[in-house]
Amino acid sequence: MLNLLLQIFFLVILQSRGSASAHCNFYDIEDNTITIKCSKVEKEALLSVREELIDHFGVLSSWGAGDCCKWQGVRCDNTTGHVIELDVSGISVSDFGGPKGKLSSSLVRFQYLNHLDLSLNNFHQEIPGVIGSLRKLEYLNLSYSKWERASISPDFRKLTKLQVLDLESSDITLENLDLLSHLYSIRYLNLNSVNLSTANDWWVQTISKLPLLEELHLSNCTLPSILVPSSLNTSNYSRYLSVVDLSSNINLLPSSIYPWLFNFSGSLTHIDLSHNNLPTSLPLEFGNMVRLSHLFMDSSRLVGEIPRSLGNLSNLVELKLAYNSLTGSIFTLMKDFSKNSGKSLRYLDMAVNCFTGPLVMQGFPSLKKLTLQWNQLDQLLLEGVFPNLQELDLTGNRLSGSVPDQLASHFPSLRYLSLESNEFNGTLPESISNISKLEYFFIGSNHLEGVITESHMLGLSALREIILSFNKNLAIKFSLTWIPPFQLDVISLCEVKQGPHFPKWLQNQHNFSVLDISNSGIVDKIPVWFWDLSSSLKELNLSNNKIHGVLPDISPFKFAVLDFSSNNLSGPLPILPPDVLTLDFSRNRFQGTTSVLCETNSLTYLDLSNNLLSGNLPNCSDGFSTLNVLILGNNNFSGSIPESFGSIVDIRILNIRDNILDGEIPGSLKNWKNVQVCDLGGNKLSGKLPEWIGMEWKGLIFLSLGFNTFSGKIPSSFCDLGNIKILDISRNKISGTVPKCFNKLDEMTTDTNFASTITSSYPYTSGGMSKVYILSASIMWKGIQSKFRNILGLVRCIDLSSNNLSGRIPLEITTLKGLIGLNLSRNYLSGTIPPNISLLSSLDFLDLSSNSISGIIPFSLSQLDSLGYLDLSYNNLSGKIPTSTSNKLQTFNASSYIGNSGLCGSPLPNGCPGDVIPGVPLFDHQDIAQDELFTSGFYASLAFGFVIGFGGICGSLLLNKSWRNVYFKFLSEMYDKLYVTLAVKKAQLLRCCLN
Structure with missing residues (x-):
């Protein structure tokens, strides 16, 4: 009874205090207890706030009836009932497509508010100055909020009780x-x-x-x-x-x-x-920060050695110095840390630096994570026990020798172990099986050998991911009845021999999402049981084996990556999963059409090259709209290029060479704003070269239209392809002249160092990861169709050969000092070779054969030290082949110059007038005059015969170009054959004499 009277007395005091204010609170008395409710004024203010907010997800659905102190995001004082906390974060989210909310001016009524969270909202207003009037605020969170005008009112300075202010990523100025x-x-x-x-x-x-x-x-x-x-x-x-x-x-x-x-x-x-x-070394003063527990300086361009004083920090828990250029001995560094910091240190990350020497593991009882990947460590020595170490990453060093045999005894708690990309050799110790808590084991890209058996795996019941790839001398041999103790998620065994049969141990794995057993020596069909294993399989790579047979319907799977390339699979393309991103079925024997591809909707990479596919190209705009890479070369596709290809707006790589496509290049392809590579060579495409290629494809690096039937002139817009590295329009019916404006091809005007590869990235998996595609291309190089990949980035080439081009070789082309290859052969070019051709200082391959080029060979051509291939045959060149101190032009075979009747000098067998031939005396004109045979009648007959011969035969050759070319080509070939035959006979005779 006394307790109830005290509560009533307290209630009277509160009511009398409340009567002096605008806030009237409500109280219920039940079972001798007082329940305090929010005031009517503040409840109405909350409803006003809800009315102007755009509640996209119904978070404020509880705001309506009942006690507002029980509404979501609202908290009241237990004594007075005033609203002291308001959390409306994430109501009008900034990335939602709906309308933006507003913050009601009724907020001013919450004068007892000490906690206000407006984060993760999108407001259609400026930051309300009324917030500055909430004098009792201790906590204000505006992080990740968007405002029409994000400037803070000067009234905010009145929030003198504010203890927490969070404005992160809020667009506030x-x-x-x-x-x-x-x-x-x-x-x-x-x-x-x-x-x-x-x-x-x-x-x-x-x-x-x-x-x-x-x-x-x-x-x-x-x-x-x-x-x-x-x-x-x-x-x-x-x-x-x-x-x-x-x-x-x-x-x-x-x-x-x-x-x-x-x-x-x-x-x-x-x-x-x-x-x-x-870009400095770490100051010594860091070692004086006695309370320092966490120091993060990764990716800060630090250089030099880590000061030894840093090892004095006895409270250091986490040190991150990764991605710098730090140097020094890892042995000395770890020894310094072990003295004081070793007792407290739990996380040490010094990846991607330049640390050297042996890594001696001892003296870190608290260490949980050690990351030293991509340094220059050369040895791993285990001398101590690390009872708490869970993660050890030594990827990408120079560690050699055998894998330590006692890993389990030194690291009893290890869950993550990566020794990838080192130089370990020998066999994998069976004691690895004793690391019972190991979940992630990565030791790919080493030099391991021998056989992995069940003994290596028996104790690894916790294992989830294993990477053994790229150990070429490593094999796996499990008995056919063995049941692994683990269920793996990631299995990467590329180049680890497991064949000839499909690995049967996989039959007991049911949860894997990634499987790579490419290049594993499998000569078998994919067993039926394999397709019933894992419904979560997303990445499957069986490439570079000899797997044969026909693929079943695989559409029920959730594959993101499928790579069956370089096998012997046959039959039609299977029905595919609709969400597959990467599909590589190249270098198989698939037949039929590609209509099944239209059932996909997410493809970013598609390679069906080198198969037996036929029919029209797939005409499915919806299924192809996401493609970045499309490779369909070396098949039997016919018909025209579909207009729907224009909807592949993100395409970067297109290769459909060596098919039997016809028709013109559709105008819809001008939508390709990001295309880098377009290879349409080896088809039957016709029409004029589109003007818009140079206007729209500004990022084009490689363009091959060779081996088609295009006609017309080379559009001047092609000169605007500033990024082009390889331009191939050979073997068409192109007429007109070689454009003078080729000097605008910026990528070819520089002779600076180039990257050896040409790459393009594309989305690879559904997890957002991307993969780099290394471009390969087929180019006619030095008379041979060659495929370039790893050095394609070094090639700068223009091939206009086998067309109907006429006119002179423009002088402007000599500004392309980065040009590696120039092929203008088999055209109707005339005029002379540019006298300043030596400006093409990078030129390695020059073919001007089978034209009508006249004049002398300019001396500057002999100054091209980089020239490795030259063909000037079958032109109208004359004069002496220039010589230089290096005799560069004399290093080429005589076939490089044949078909030029006026040329003379080495390496041609015919000397030039005035040349002195060693061992042959000069004629004495007095002796000739004394010979009775050479009378005046003899000279008259000789002159008359010359006129008749010239008029009857040589004159006809001069007047008829085609006869002349055939005649001189015949004589040159006969001479070459005779010359080679005599040279061989002479060599044989000399060998016989010497023997």
């Missing part, structure tokens, strides 16, 4: 940070991704005026470099600052940011300077 300096109670300040590029030194001065600040987050703020003023009173700095995140601010200078940080040496526990531009 803070031109003057001075208003933040009035928030004296701030303990947590997050301005990540807020543009502070105009802040100058204000941010330093602002922080100096926040005496209680504990956490400062200024990541990705485009902070300007600072010069800490000497007059700045550092005694005002917070003594509580423990967390500083300045990552991804590349303008910060090490000369200023380091001294500023060291002002907080006694309090800082977390420092994040990752992804900055700090």
Whole structure:
């Protein structure tokens, strides 16, 4: 009874206090307890807030009837009933397609509010100044919110009780940070991704005026470099600052940011300077930060050795220095860390640096993760026990020798072990089976040999992923009845021998999503049971085996990647999964049409080249609209290129060469804004070369239209293909002249170093991963159809051979100093060889044969030291073949010059007038005059016979070009044959004499 009277008395006091305010609270008394409800005024204010917000997901559906203190996102004071917390985050989400919400001005009624969360919303208004009137606010979160005008009202400086302010990624503009300096109670300040590029030194001065600040987050703020003023009173700095995140601010200078940080040496526990531009070594002063537990400086361009003083940090828990250029001995570094930091260190990441020497593992009892991949470590020595180590990544070093036999005893808790891309040899120890907790085991790309049996796997019941690929001398031999103790998710065994039969041990794996047993020596059919195994299989690679048979309907699967290339599969294409992204069935014996492809809707990569497919090209715009790479070459496709191909707007690589396609190139292909490679060679395509190719395909690198029947002139717009590296229009019916504007082909005008490969990335899996496609291309090179891949990026080539081009070789073409190959053969070109041809300083292959080029061979041609192939045959060249100090032009065979009746000099057998032949005396004209045979009648008869012969035969050859070419070609060929025969006989005779 006394307790009830006390509650009633307390209620009277509250009601009398409430009568003096605008807020009238409601109370219920049941079972001797008082239930406090929110006031009518605040309830109406909440309803006003709900009315103007756009609640896309119905989060505020509870806002209506009943006590508003029980509504979602609302919390009231247990004593007064006033609303003290309001959370409407994620109501009007910023990436939702619907309308934007607004924040009601009724917010001003919540004068007792201390917690306000407006994050993850998209508001159709500026930031309400009314927020500045909520004087009791301690927590304000506007992160990831979007506003029409994102500037903060000066009234925000009145929030003097604010302890937490989160503006991360909110599109808010803070031109003057001075208003933040009035928030004296701030303990947590997050301005990540807020543009502070105009802040100058204000941010330093602002922080100096926040005496209680504990956490400062200024990541990705485009902070300007600072010069800490000497007059700045550092005694005002917070003594509580423990967390500083300045990552991804590349303008910060090490000369200023380091001294500023060291002002907080006694309090800082977390420092994040990752992804900055700090090309210096780590300062020694970091070793004086006795409380430092987390130091992140990955991707900051650090150089030099890590100071040994860093090993003095006895509280260091996590150190991330990956992706820098740090050097030094890993042995010395680990030894220093083991003295003091070794006791506390749990996470050590120093991947992608330049550390050298042996890695000696000892003295880190707390270490959970050690990442040292892609350094230059050469040896792994185990001397201690790491009871808590769960992840060890030594990928991409130079570790050699055998895989340590006692891994299990040194790492009893190991779950992740990667020794990929090293130089380990020998056999894999069976003791690997004793690492009972191992889930991820990666040891691909080494030099392991021998056989893996059940003994290696018996204890690995927790194993989920295994990568043994690219150990060419490694084999797997499990008994046919063996049942593995594990269920794998990822199985990567490329180049690990398992054949000739399909691996039967897979019959007991039911959960794998990735299987790669390519190039495994399998000569078998895919067994029926395989297709009933794993419904979660997404990536399947069986390429480079000798698998035969016909594929079943695989549409029920959820494949993202299918690679059956380089096998002996036959029959029609199977019905495919609708969501497959990557499909490679190349180099098989598939037959029939490709209509099944239209059932797919997500393809990004399709390669069906080198099969026996026929019929029309697939005409399915919906199924192909997502393609980046389309390769259908070396089949029997006929008909025309479908107009629907124009809808493949993201295509980068197209190769449908060596089919029997006809018709013109459809105009819809002008929609291809990102195409890099177009290979239509080896078909029966006709019509004029489209003008729009040069106007729309600005990123084109490789264009092959050779071996078709195109006619007309080369469009001038082709000169606008500034990125073109290889242009092949050979073996068509192209007329007109060689364009002078080829000097605008920018990629060919530079002789700087090139990347050896040409690559293009495309979406590879449904998980968002991309894969790099290395382009290969077939080019007529030095008279032979050659395929380039790994060095294709080094080739710069123009091939206009076997057309009807006429006119002169333009002088402008000599500006292409990066040109490697030039083939203008078998045309009707006339005029002379450009005298400054030596400007083509990179030229390796030059073919001007079978034209009507006249004049002399310019001396500058002999100065092309890089020239490896030359053919000037069957022209009208004359004069002496130039010689130089290197005798470059004399290194080519005589066949490079035949068919030019006026040419003389080495390597041709006929000498030039005035040449002195060693061992042959000059004629004495006096002796000839004394010979009675040479009378005046003799000379008259000789002259008359010459006139008759010339008029009857030689004159006809001069007047008829085709006769002349045939005649001289016949004589040259006969001479070459006679010359070679005599040379062979002479060599045989000499050998006989010497023997």
